[in-house]
Amino acid sequence: xxxxxxxxxxxxxxxxxxxxxxxxxxxxxxxxxxxxxxxxxxxxxxxxxxxxxxxxxxxxxxxxxxxxxxxxxxxxxxxxxxxxxxxxxx
Numbered sequence: 001x002x003x004x005x006x007x008x009x010x011x012x013x014x015x016x017x018x019x020x021x022x023x024x025x026x027x028x029x030x031x032x033x034x035x036x037x038x039x040x041x042x043x044x045x046x047x048x049x050x051x052x053x054x055x056x057x058x059x060x061x062x063x064x065x066x067x068x069x070x071x072x073x074x075x076x077x078x079x080x081x082x083x084x085x086x087x088x089x090x
Contacts, residue, residue, distance in 0.1 A: 010079040014056065018075065021052050034076040060086060
């Protein structure tokens with residue numbers, strides 16, 4: 001995806017990846033609250049987050065440092081992180 005990708009598009013794409021990779025039910029990318037805490041409210045563990053991080057890394061061709069994982073608490077923060085990484089590449 002190009003660096004000028006809008007944050008809202010990234011949010012929907014990250015939600016789609018989360019739903020697919022983690023086999024989440026009863027939620028769509030459009031209804032997935034980007035502010036919901038993925039660990040405390042959705043129940044995602046560190047292995048799930050690592051899996052999603054690898055998919056996101058490959059999808060967006062960016063580096064996601066393991067040290068940054070604790071900061072990536074919800075879809076909005078993940079999307080902003082990706083957006084910033086994409087801007088750094090340009």
